[in-house]
Amino acid sequence: xxIGIRYAARSDxxxxxxxxEDSAYAGAHLLAVADGMGGHVGGEIASAAAIGELRxxxxxxxxxxxxxxxxxxxxxxxxxxxxxxESDPALQGMGTTLTAMLWSGSQVALVHIGDSRAYLLRDGxxxxxxxxxxLVQSLVDEGRISPDEAASHPQRSLLLRALDGRGEVDxxxxxxxxxxxxxxxxxxxxxxxxxxxETIFQVLSxxxxxxxxxxxxxxxxxxxxxxxxxxxxVADVIELAPGAGRVPPGAAPLAVGAAANVRPDGSEGPGGxxxxxxxxxxxxxxxxxxxxxxxxxxxxxxVDELPPPPPQAAAPRHEPLLEHQPAPAGPPPEPPLQAPxxxxxxxxxxxxxxxxxxxxxxxxxxxxxxxxxxxxxYAVAENGVVVVYTGSPDSMLGLRMNQRADEQPRPPIQVRxxxxxxxxxxxxxxxxxxxxxxxxxxxxxxxCKYSLLPxxxxxxxxxxxxxxxxxxxxxxxAASTLKPSELPASDRESLADQKFTFPDRAAAQAKLRELERxxxxxxxxxxxxxxxxxxxxxxxxKRP
Numbered sequence: 001x002x003i004g005i006r007y008a009a010r011s012d013x014x015x016x017x018x019x020x021e022d023s024a025y026a027g028a029h030l031l032a033v034a035d036g037m038g039g040h041v042g043g044e045i046a047s048a049a050a051i052g053e054l055r056x057x058x059x060x061x062x063x064x065x066x067x068x069x070x071x072x073x074x075x076x077x078x079x080x081x082x083x084x085x086e087s088d089p090a091l092q093g094m095g096t097t098l099t100a101m102l103w104s105g106s107q108v109a110l111v112h113i114g115d116s117r118a119y120l121l122r123d124g125x126x127x128x129x130x131x132x133x134x135l136v137q138s139l140v141d142e143g144r145i146s147p148d149e150a151a152s153h154p155q156r157s158l159l160l161r162a163l164d165g166r167g168e169v170d171x172x173x174x175x176x177x178x179x180x181x182x183x184x185x186x187x188x189x190x191x192x193x194x195x196x197x198e199t200i201f202q203v204l205s206x207x208x209x210x211x212x213x214x215x216x217x218x219x220x221x222x223x224x225x226x227x228x229x230x231x232x233x234v235a236d237v238i239e240l241a242p243g244a245g246r247v248p249p250g251a252a253p254l255a256v257g258a259a260a261n262v263r264p265d266g267s268e269g270p271g272g273x274x275x276x277x278x279x280x281x282x283x284x285x286x287x288x289x290x291x292x293x294x295x296x297x298x299x300x301x302x303v304d305e306l307p308p309p310p311p312q313a314a315a316p317r318h319e320p321l322l323e324h325q326p327a328p329a330g331p332p333p334e335p336p337l338q339a340p341x342x343x344x345x346x347x348x349x350x351x352x353x354x355x356x357x358x359x360x361x362x363x364x365x366x367x368x369x370x371x372x373x374x375x376x377x378y379a380v381a382e383n384g385v386v387v388v389y390t391g392s393p394d395s396m397l398g399l400r401m402n403q404r405a406d407e408q409p410r411p412p413i414q415v416r417x418x419x420x421x422x423x424x425x426x427x428x429x430x431x432x433x434x435x436x437x438x439x440x441x442x443x444x445x446x447x448c449k450y451s452l453l454p455x456x457x458x459x460x461x462x463x464x465x466x467x468x469x470x471x472x473x474x475x476x477x478a479a480s481t482l483k484p485s486e487l488p489a490s491d492r493e494s495l496a497d498q499k500f501t502f503p504d505r506a507a508a509q510a511k512l513r514e515l516e517r518x519x520x521x522x523x524x525x526x527x528x529x530x531x532x533x534x535x536x537x538x539x540x541x542k543r544p
Contacts, residue, residue, distance in 0.1 A: 001180075001239055002239070002240045002241075002242065003105065003106055003178070003179075003180055003237055003238065003239055003240060004028070004237075004240045005028070005031075005235045005237055005238070006210060006235065006236045006238050006251065007031065007210055007233065007235040007236070007254070008026070008209075008210035008211040008213070008214045008233070008234050008235075008254075009024050009025070009026040009031075009214065009231075009232070009233040009234075009254040009256050010214045010215065010231070010232060010256055011023070011229065011230070011231040011232075011256040011257030011260075012190075012218045012221075012222065012226075012229065012230045013229055014190055014221070014222065014226035014227065014228055014229050014230055015222055015225060015226030015227070016227050016228075017228065017229055019043075019044060020044070020229050020257050020258055021035065021036035021037065021043030021044050021046075021047055021229055021257075021258060022034065022035050022036065022047060022188050022190065022229040022230070022231035022257040022258065023036065023044075023047035023048050023050070023051040023096075023231070023255075023256070023257040023258045023259035023260075024051065024186070024231045024232075024233050024255070024256045024257055024259065025051050025054065025055050025058070025233075025253070025254065025255050025256075025259060026253065026254045027253035027254070028058060028103075028251070028253070029057065029058050029059060029060065029061070029102060029103045029104070030054060030100065030101070030102055030103070031100065031101045031103075031184065031186055031233050031235055032054045032098065032100035032101075032186070033097075033099050033100070033116050033186040033187060033188055033231050033232075033233055034046075034047035034048075034050045034096045034097060034098050034099075034116070034188075034259075035047060035096060035097040035114065035115075035116050035189060035190070035229070036048075036094070036095070036258065037094065037095050037096065037097075037159075037162070037517070038091065038093045038094030038095055038517065038520065038521070038524075039093075039094065039520075039521045039524050039526040039528055041091070041524070041526055042091045042093065042524065042526070043096070044258035045084060045091060045258075046081055046094045046096040046163070046164075047096040047257065047258050047259065048258040048259045048261065049077065049080050049081060049084060049096075050077045050080075050081070050096050050098050050163055051255065051259040052080075052259065053073055053076050053077035053080060054073055054074075054077065054098070054100055055253070055255070055259075056073065057069055057070070057073055057102055058253060060104070061102070061104055062104065063104040063105060063107035066102050066104055066107060066108075066109035066175065067109045067173055067175055069102065069109075070100065070102050070111045070173065071111070071171070071173055074098065074111055074113070074163070074169060075169060077098070078163050078164075078165055078169040079165070081094070081095070081163060081164060081165030082165030082166070083165075084165070085165055090523065090524045090525065091524065092523070093164075093516060093517045093519075093520025093521065093524075094164070095159075095162040095163055095164030095165070096114070096162065096163050096164075097113060097114025097115055097116040097159070097162055097163070097188070097189075098113050098114060098116070098163055098171070099111070099112045099113075099114070099116040099117065099118050099130055100112075100186075101118065101184065101186070101235075103178070106177055106178050106179065107175065107176075107177065107178075108175070108176045108177070108178050109173070109174070109175050109176075110129065110130070110173070110174045110176060111171050111173050112171060112172045113133060113161050113162060113163060113169065113170070113171040114132075114159055114161060114162045114163075115132045115133060115134050115137075115189050116130075116186070116187065116189060117130050117132070117185075117186070117187055117189070118130045118184065118185070118186050119184070119185040119186075119197075119204075120182060120183070120184055120185075121182070121183040121184075121185070121201070121204045121205065122179075122181070122182050122183075123181075124205075126197065126200065126201040126204065128197070129176070130172070131172065133159060133160045133161035133162070134157075134159055134160060135158040135159075135160060135507060135510045136150040136153045136155060137150065138160060138506060139153075139411070142411060143410060143411060143412065144410070144411030144412070145411075155507070155510060155511070156193075158510040158513070158514055160506075160510065178237045179237065180238060180239050181237065182236070182237040183204055183210075183234065183235070183236050183237070184233075184234070184235045184236075184237075185200065185204060185217075185232065185233070185234050186232070186233040187217070187230075187231060187232045187233070188228070188230065188231040189228065190221060190226070190227075190228035190229045190231065191217055191218070191221050191230050191231070191232055193227075193228065194220075194221045194224040194225065194226070194227070194228075194230075195217065195220050195221050195224060199220060200217065203216050203217055204234070210234040210235065210236055213234045214232045214233075214234050217230075217232050217234075218230050218232060229257070231256065231257055376390070376391065376392065376433070376434075377389070377390050377405060377433075377434040377435075377436060377439055378393060378402075378431045378432060378433050378434055379426075379431060379432045379434055379439075379440060379443065380393075380426065380430060380431045380432075381415045381426040381427075384414060384415055384416065385409075385412045385414055385415065386409055386412070386414075386418075386426075386440060386443060387404065387408065388404070388405040388407065388408055388409065388434065388437075388440050389402045389403065389405060389431075390402065390403060390404075390405045390437070391403060393431050405437060406437075407437055407438065408440075409440045409444060413440065413443055413444055413447065414447075414504065417447045417448055417449075417463075417503075417504065417505075418443065418446060418448065419448060419470060419471030419472050419473075420471070420473065421471050422443070422446065422471070445470070446470045446471060446472075447503060448463050448464035448467055448470070448472035448473075448475075449463070449464070449465075449467065449501050449502060449503055450462070450463050450477065450501070450502050450503075450504065450505050450507070450508035451463075451498055451500060451501040451502075451508070452500035452501075452508060452511060452512060452515070453465065453495070453498065454484050454495060454496075455476065455479065457484070457485075458479060458481065458482060458483060459480050459483070459484060459495065459512065459515070460476055460477075460478065460479050460480060461476070461477040461478040461505070461508045461509065461512060462474055462475065462476050462477060463475045463476075463477050463505075465498065466498075477505065477508075478509065478512075480516070482512065482515060482516055482519060484496075485534060486522070486523070486534065487515060487518065487519055487522075487534070488518060488522060488530050488531075488532040488533050488534070489532040489534070490532050491515055491518060522534065
């Protein structure tokens with residue numbers, strides 16, 4: 001059986017943006033979405049450059065070469081961004097997300113970096129098959145916040161991984177098996193950040209034509225406010241007639257968004273700019289949402305797991321798992337000889353008495369241990385985090401007298417964030433006695449927080465500022481090349497007032513990267529929605 005894909009791709013500027021920094025490509029062997037960042041011009045260049053490199057893979061490759069080809073091309077795209085920034089420093093800070101699928105028959109290689117997403121609709125269920133590389137997703141993974149809190153978190157747009165040409169790229173790579181009837185969706189966060197997974201499932205289930213599904217998804221994102229560029233690629237896995245190519249007749253490669261202005265050889269070309277917003281009907285968003293809710297099935301949506309492997313085939317009912325073997329022919333065997341019973345020995349009673357005594361002793365010991373396990377609480381360090389136990393850290397008769405407490409620190413307490421004296425106690429004893437089941441909260445209050453502070457003429461991450469009463473000592477953690485004078489006025493004021501303070505290092509590092517991007521946007525002369533960039537010359541350098 002020969003399979004292929006029927007696809008559609010569109011990109012829309014949204015309701016609030018002036019330009020389109022998204023790019024996408026759909027062809028016989030390649031589907032890809034990239035969401036650019038770093039100012040209007042920088043974002044367009046970054047996403048188009050990444051798609052320009054990826055589209056070279058839209059050819060027939062052996063299935064064994066898919067992952068290696070994707071990994072090599074993503075690295076080449078990252079190096080291309082590095083060369084672009086070197087040739088034009090005004091583009092410093094630009095970057096892009098990338099989610100792409102490379103096909104060879106039923107084998108599909110998936111590469112992902114950033115917060116664009118890939119979904120799979122299979123057998124009536126929707127699966128999110130990529131994992132966001134964002135700060136809030138890392139907080140959800142660590143149990144520090146819930147998915148509902150992540151949706152409204154003020155730092156939900158901060159990326160932990162992206163293609164930016166600054167260093168080695170670390171994408172997620174995986175190989176999948178496609179089957180006829182599958183439907184794949186690749187999209188930027190302009191869709192997934194506005195339209196819920198349940199609504200995405202409903203649209204993909206109702207609209208059988210990929211082009212109609214793409215238009216409807218973009219329309220719903222715009223009805224939800226359209227705060228960002230919106231890009232979607234929908235592809236259906238279909239069975240092809242014998243001798244046909246991988247794509248139905250009449251299908252042609254599609255490049256949309258910023259990538260539409262770039263020819264396959266990488267040069268810029270006319271036409272094909274950002275597509276206009278889809279025509280909007282006169283009904284209200286509330287009415288449209290109600291119509292979807294009333295007319296479509298409310299199927300559960302799985303948003304964090306890959307589809308489960310097919311179950312093992314059960315044995316046929318007509319073949320029993322165990323078969324009765326007939327007895328061999330001939331006379332039955334003679335019964336074996338049995339030794340005569342021995343006379344009871346005089347010390348048997350003593351053995352029974354000792355056994356009863358030992359059993360009783362064990363029962364008493366078990367009850368004593370269970371009682372001691374509930375008497376106290378203490379904390380230990382396990383894999384770099386604080387874990388709470390109830391009972392005693394000692395043992396009795398080789399048995400543990402402790403167990404994990406039901407209530408554990410949420411969010412987890414990193415040992416490295418505690419004062420040095422507490423860390424030393426956890427290493428030497430190695431435990432800290434707690435006052436009650438919630439005694440770990442006192443440890444949480446003593447966490448040495450991370451702050452962004454001026455360090456000479458640069459911004460640095462410092463731990464334990466103004467926390468000497470908690471046993472913390474101000475300790476520089478990381479330096480940067482960021483100068484306070486290069487920042488917008490509101491950021492400089494917050495920096496001076498020590499408002500950039502965070503409970504963990506990852507959040508402080510993410511905020512520092514955000515400030516660097518805001519500085520780069522001001523320097524580029526295209527600050528976007530930043531209204532208080534420093535005046536020219538205040539940062540000691542020349543503006544392009």
